[in-house]
Amino acid sequence: MTRPGRVRRFGTAALLGVVAAMALGRDSEAQEALGALAARIAARKAMVRIPAGSYLPLYTAGGRTDLRVGVGAFALDARPVTRGEYAAFEALHPEWRRSRLAGSRAGAGYLAGWRGDLDFGGAADAARPVTEVPLAAAQAYCSAEGKRLPTTDEWEYVAAASPERRDASGDAAFKQRLLELYTRPRPAQPAPVGSIFRNAFGVWDLHGLVWEWTVQAAQNDHAARHAKAHGAGATKHDMGCAGSAAGASDTRSYAAFLRYAFREGLTPGSTTSSLGFRCAR
Amino acid sequence: MTKRSARRMTWVGAGVLAAGAFAGAVLSMGATRAHERVPVREPERVRGVEVARLTAAPAVPAPITRDYATKVVVNLEVVEKEMELAPGVRYNFWTFGGTVPGSFIRVRQGDQVEIHLTNDMHDQMPHNIDIHAVSGPGGGAKVSMTMPGQTSAFTWSAEHPGLYVYHCATAPVGVHMANGMYGLLLVEPKEGLPAVDHEFYVMQGEFYTKGKNGEPGLQAFDYQKALDERPEYVVFNGAVGSLTGEKALQSKVGESVRIFMGNGGPNLVSSFHVIGTVLDNVYPEGGSVEEHDVQTTLIPAGGAAIVEFRPQVPGDYVLVDHSIFRAFSKGALGMLHVTGTDNPLVYHGGATPAAGK
Numbered sequence A: 001m002t003r004p005g006r007v008r009r010f011g012t013a014a015l016l017g018v019v020a021a022m023a024l025g026r027d028s029e030a031q032e033a034l035g036a037l038a039a040r041i042a043a044r045k046a047m048v049r050i051p052a053g054s055y056l057p058l059y060t061a062g063g064r065t066d067l068r069v070g071v072g073a074f075a076l077d078a079r080p081v082t083r084g085e086y087a088a089f090e091a092l093h094p095e096w097r098r099s100r101l102a103g104s105r106a107g108a109g110y111l112a113g114w115r116g117d118l119d120f121g122g123a124a125d126a127a128r129p130v131t132e133v134p135l136a137a138a139q140a141y142c143s144a145e146g147k148r149l150p151t152t153d154e155w156e157y158v159a160a161a162s163p164e165r166r167d168a169s170g171d172a173a174f175k176q177r178l179l180e181l182y183t184r185p186r187p188a189q190p191a192p193v194g195s196i197f198r199n200a201f202g203v204w205d206l207h208g209l210v211w212e213w214t215v216q217a218a219q220n221d222h223a224a225r226h227a228k229a230h231g232a233g234a235t236k237h238d239m240g241c242a243g244s245a246a247g248a249s250d251t252r253s254y255a256a257f258l259r260y261a262f263r264e265g266l267t268p269g270s271t272t273s274s275l276g277f278r279c280a281r
Numbered sequence B: 001m002t003k004r005s006a007r008r009m010t011w012v013g014a015g016v017l018a019a020g021a022f023a024g025a026v027l028s029m030g031a032t033r034a035h036e037r038v039p040v041r042e043p044e045r046v047r048g049v050e051v052a053r054l055t056a057a058p059a060v061p062a063p064i065t066r067d068y069a070t071k072v073v074v075n076l077e078v079v080e081k082e083m084e085l086a087p088g089v090r091y092n093f094w095t096f097g098g099t100v101p102g103s104f105i106r107v108r109q110g111d112q113v114e115i116h117l118t119n120d121m122h123d124q125m126p127h128n129i130d131i132h133a134v135s136g137p138g139g140g141a142k143v144s145m146t147m148p149g150q151t152s153a154f155t156w157s158a159e160h161p162g163l164y165v166y167h168c169a170t171a172p173v174g175v176h177m178a179n180g181m182y183g184l185l186l187v188e189p190k191e192g193l194p195a196v197d198h199e200f201y202v203m204q205g206e207f208y209t210k211g212k213n214g215e216p217g218l219q220a221f222d223y224q225k226a227l228d229e230r231p232e233y234v235v236f237n238g239a240v241g242s243l244t245g246e247k248a249l250q251s252k253v254g255e256s257v258r259i260f261m262g263n264g265g266p267n268l269v270s271s272f273h274v275i276g277t278v279l280d281n282v283y284p285e286g287g288s289v290e291e292h293d294v295q296t297t298l299i300p301a302g303g304a305a306i307v308e309f310r311p312q313v314p315g316d317y318v319l320v321d322h323s324i325f326r327a328f329s330k331g332a333l334g335m336l337h338v339t340g341t342d343n344p345l346v347y348h349g350g351a352t353p354a355a356g357k
């Protein structure tokens, strides 16, 4: 499945890591060169144009189980953000280096698996998705590229696509495949981006590589729904019982339950090692 | 218990008395924080703290000799872990304590139990725990949702004696349980259980693998088989052969044997039977009623039973789910190997050549 374009991109990412390491020496020329290179890479980073449409969320406003949610047209990164790309961002934005955040609340677990500032490991690691990044860092990365994080609705809309169909929500074989991707033993390191599958929109790795940050659109938030149903304060742990099947649009969409439960457990400071992100515009 | 929560308890108690109403007690509970939850019934005053010693099946923690209630700290770690389901067959289990079934927890009636649930940082899923002995919404699940790399804690009062199932209840609960997230917790009655020579921990559970029974390699969970309740494996203690051969349970003739027998399901009801003996005592469904002279006892999914018997003759006694194809061909089979001297008055016989042939 390797394509020439990908190989070239990963080569650049590795190079970026090397230049980033040089930049650590506070060499202003290297910094500038890196900045220029990073800007070029950001500009070239593949995004996929997603047409407007709708999808059926696991939970909908008011508990209606047949209410599709409209999503406007937007663009989404074709792949999750890699460690190499994140290192370039750090080089340009020293305030997001691990050493700068050490000891602070935001620094707990931040890039904990990295060897040091800008040092994510060997060249082979440059194309792996970046993880151990809290919400604010993911947002800062995207805004540095002139982008933002996708909303949960946007993400779920695109993630409903199988390799063959844009809306595969009724496809039992696809549901089984997602479940297998979610529940297989976790490898020591996540695979390089672009290695799981490319869906019918042209977007890679939405399932089975890493979980991804999204931001909530309040009206479709499961937590908001429960806040209405059970009163304020009951919003945090609703994925924690069999009752979570009540009001779900598809009680057999087990992969979706696993995903929503994970998302529900996140706090802005989460730096889970299986959680990455991609940007939207 | 902290001074603060003790004070709050007193305050709630006073409030209940003043209001003189059950409703008042319920309202007060709603207003307290989860880890300070106060039972409506006044719990026994506890003395001291101890850390529960947990065991992996088939071992059971030693009986409790204390004659007072205490605070018991239970440290339970969730680990997602690839292990063997049958010879040559691998499965990515989700476990309480690294084993299926999960660690056995033993407390005494009246104890304040403080559960600390840790989710291994390398895990991929959030997990929680619903303990059937807990009185309160979710049985602990509501206050124990734990992300990878985190720990949560909650406290409850062990009011009801009996043998209880605990399990993960994170959505989708069936998948978490089908992957092995269940175990047993014993609340010993204040007076304790009668002494026996052996106590064992056995728990049934079924597995819905994509590959057919015996198909080697790493097997994925098959959701359609789970929906259809057509497991490829029905096993004791998390794997085919976990209680046979070298791993068979052991006892001697005349010794008393107690099995804490649970059923994690997630779907099937077990017709638990020990081939070659009659169960002297059974506490059906893990409750306080005692039955005698039982051949087969039904164990619901999400339920348990305490069974006691005393083998009279040496040999192999076979533990089965008497829905017998499960035992014969899907794995629900264990052995108790009994050694000692023969007792022909109890049992003897054998074939001889028929006359005239």
Ligand SMILES: [Cu+2]
Pocket: B094, B126, B127, B128, B168, B169, B170, B176, B181
């Ligand atoms: Cu779980």
